[in-house]
Amino acid sequence: MIERMEFLNITGPKDDIDRIIETYISKYDFQLENALSELKNVKELHAFTDSNPYKDILSRSEELKEYFKDKKIQTDRHMSIEEADKITRTLSDKVYDFSQKKSELEAKLAEYEEKLKNVHYFIGLDYDTEKILHFKYVNFRFGSMPKEYYEKFMSFVYDDIDTIFYKAREIDDKVWGVYFVPDSIAEQIDAIYSSMHFERFFLPDEYHGTPEVASTKLEEKIKELKDSILAVDNKIIKTLEDSHEDFLLANKVLYRFNKVFEVRKYAAATRDNRKDKKVFFIICGWLTEKDADRLAKELENEPSTFCIVERDLSKVLSTPPVKLHNNFIFKPFEMFVEMYGLPNYKEFDPTILIALTYSIIFGFMFGDVGQGLVLMILGGIIAYKKKSRLAAIIARCGFFSTIFGFLFGSIFGFEDIINPIWLRPAKAMTALPVIGNLNTVFVVTITLGMFIIIFMMILSILTKLKFKKPGEALFDTNGVAGLVFYTSALITIILFMTGNPLPASIVLLIMFVLPLILIFFKEPLSAMLEKKKVHLEGGTGMFILQGFFELFEVLLSYFSNSLSFVRVGAFAVSHAAMMEVVLMLSGAESGNINWIAVVLGNIFVMGMEGLIVGIQVLRLEYYELFSRFYTGDGRAFKPYS
Template sequence: MIERMKFLNITGPKDDIDRIIETYISKYDFQLENALSELKDVKELHPFTDTNPYKNALNSSQELKEYLKDTDFKTNRQMSIEEAEALTNTLSDKVNAFSQKKSDLEAELSKYEEKLKNVQYFIGLDYDTEKILHFKYVNFRFGSMPKEYYEKFMTFVYDSVDTIFYKAREIDDRVWGVYFVPDTISDQIDAIYSSMHFERFFLPEGYEGTPAAASTHLEEKIQSIKMEITSVDNKIIKTLEDRKDDFLLANQVLYKFNKVFDVRKYAAATRGNRADKKVFYIICGWLTEKDATKLSKELENEPETFCLSEKDLSKVLSTPPIKLKNNALFKPFEMFVEMYGLPNYKEFDPTILVGITYSILFGFMFGDVGQGLVLLILGSILYYTKKIRLAGIIARCGFFSTIFGFLFGSIFGFEDVIQPLWLRPAKAMTALPVIGNLNTVFVVTITLGMLIIILMMIISILTKLRFKKPGEALFDTNGVAGLVFYASALATMVLFMTGNPLPASIVLIIMFVIPLILIFLKEPLAEIVERRKVHLEGGAGMFVLQGFFELFEVLLSYFSNSLSFVRVGAFAVSHAAMMEVVLMLSGAESGNINWIGVVLGNIFVMGMEGLIVGIQVLRLEYYELFSRFYTGGGRAFKPYA
């Protein structure tokens, strides 16, 4: 069912808004609406422009909270907002001091890591790097060139120029090293190296010893800095751990007051008495009837706060939000309703209907005692431990699969263990006039499907009357006219198949012809009933032509919709056939049963066919049931807190 909603307007002195929200409103599921939008006709309304005073403290608290691993915290202890802010600021100052030191260490670490990266290119150079960096009369160039150019240079050029190249390392097809050249000819030699694609690398000062020694020294320095950073992190964590409970309580208080203050973005402010210029707030929104009654009663104790309930919801601009309320047995099936779309506030909640029809149809198509019990047990465990709604649906479907398993006499595919209480799906046949022998489950499922369609038509009529659409309720294909025609077709078919005499011709005309004429004249008749001007778009000729084809489509849809339920019987038969194949492959016929094959076969059938059956039943729900009476379009109830 759909929870009944009430729209409340709450007003009082502006300075009292936080206390009222924190003391009363925050205890209830209250879906706030924008007061400025809802109260357009009220003069001198304006939004709140106050800056949230708790936002910065909350942001600091959230940043500090990231240092803690276990943040689950429950307590009945109270803390004022002033205490929460003071504690957060104190801890934040301490942590910021450590953080600044950590930032300085990280900057120093980055510098040394860059130095280490630079010097490692020249590990093979067996000479004091610092001395090279202070040469006066010989120029040096650190850098690298592609390996192929290095080989060409050493083969064809090196012996004819005044330079010394010292190869240090070879990394990724590049040769790293340093070349030396007299200062007087450095420009000429630089040009030659440049033609060999030599790329200079400027090694900064500050190295001691050979590159290998400098690398070792830098690695030690880097490790020392990392240890200092770890020490600072530990101090930060210890600072917070020492006041952990107080800090987490302060975080909760800040979060709560921040949310309370943010209610202002939905509220409006107005001026009261012109003499004292007193400012009032207005908060409005939706609550369930039960919560609205409780909140209104509590606010009666506040002399300056007024709570008004809007009795005529048509005067409220926003549509009532939808909160489904079903008992535990049907609650998981709310998932299917939400997937299709929540019902309109005035509409019928189809959750119970879906729960009953989906479970029965699934059980019919998947009837097996053993497999049904497996679905029931596994689904129940997952639903009650993990709160997975789909698992809850599977558990309920498993229950009905077990029932139909007893009716069909099947347990894990074995049909010689228990006797069927009803029939064997693959073997039961029924003799019908004209048609001949037909599988009994097909006859039953088509009849069941037609009865379900008739039920949907009745619900459609009631829904259209609730929406004050009497024309559609009377003359629509899913209205009274359609119901009379379709129910008559079912009754006539049953009489014919059972060998009973059919009604007289006049009765048949009343049952079939008159409803079709009413469906054909649906639009003008609906306009007459609803006291609107009759208008035939395109003229009488176009109306007749269009009505003829629409009537043909209606008849075709009645036929195809009824046949859609054949799939229920088809899957019941195919399930029995698949399990027969599994047992045959497992050697059940020969008496030498391969139990591993039986188990694996059952798992395969449960997984594959269970998925297909679940999808097929959902298709029947959406296309054959929902499409007849359900519009959806409701919006979910989303309380602010």
């Protein structure tokens, strides 16, 4: 069911707004609406422009909170906002000093890591880099070239030019090293190296000893810096841990006051017409009927605060939000309703309808005592432990699968253990006039589907009348005209199949032709009924042509929608056939049963067919049921808590 909502206007002295929110409003699920938008006709309204004094300090508190592994607190101790602010600022200042020190250390660490990276490429160079960097008459170039060019260079060029290339390391298809060249011919040799795709690498002149020695010293320095950073982190954590409970309580208080203050962005302020020109706040929004009455009663004790409950929702500009409320049996199926769209506030909640039809149809298509019990037990366990709505739905579907398993006489695919209470899906046949023998479950599911469609048409008529659309309620394909035509078709088929005489021709004319004429002229008739101007878009000829094709589509859809329910019987038959295959492959017919094959086969059927059946039933729900009466354009109830 959809919980009844009420709209509240709460007014009081502006200076008292935080106390009223903290003491009363915050205790309830209250969906706030923008007061300026709701009260457009009230003069001299303006928004609150005060800046949030808790926003910055809460931000600092949240940053500090990241240092804690255990962020839970259980205490009944009261803390004022002033105390919370002081504790947070004191700790923040202490941590800030440590953080500054940490930032300096991290900057040095990044610098030394970059140096290590640079010298890493030349570890194979067994010479003091400091001496190389201070050569006067010989130029040097540190760098790298692709391996393929290095090999060509060494094979065809190196012996013919005045240069020395010292290979240090080979990393990722690149050869790293340094070459030397006399200063007088440096430009010529540099050009040759450049043609070999040599890329220079500028090594700073602050290294001492060979690259390997320099690398070792840098690694030692990096380790020292990391240890220093870890020590600073430990000091921060120690500082915070010493005030663990106080800090987390302060964080909670700051969060609550920040949340309370943010309510102001929904509120409006006005002035009283009395001489003192006292400033008042206005807060408005939605609560459930029960909570609205409780809050209004509590506010009666506040002499300066007034609460008005608006029960006539036609006077409220915003659309009432929707909150579904069902008992634990049907509640998991709210998930399917939400997937399609929440009901409009004026609609009825289809949760119970989808719960019953989905479970029954699933059970019909997947009837097996053993497999049904497995689904029910596993689904129940997962739903209990993980709070999964889907698992809870599976458990309920498993219950109906068990029931239909007894009706079909099937337990884990074995049909010789228990006798069917009703029939065997794959074997039961019914003789019908003209058609001949037809599987009984097909006849039952098509008939059941037609009755379900008729019920959906009745819901559609009631819904459209509730939305004050009498034209659609009377002349739509899912209205009275469509209901009369479709019901007449069902009655005629039943009479014919059971060998009973059909109604007289005049009755058939009223039952079939008149409803189709009304559906054909739906638009002009609806306009006349609702006292609107009749307008035939495109002229009379286009209206007749379009109406003819639409009427043909209506007749086709009635036929196809009815046949859609054949799949229910088809899956019941196919389930039995699949289990026969499983038992045949496991050797059940020969009497030498391979129980491992039986178990694996049942798991496979439960997994694959269970998934397919679940999807097919959901398709029937959405396309054959919901589409006839349901809009699903409701607005979710989102309380500001």
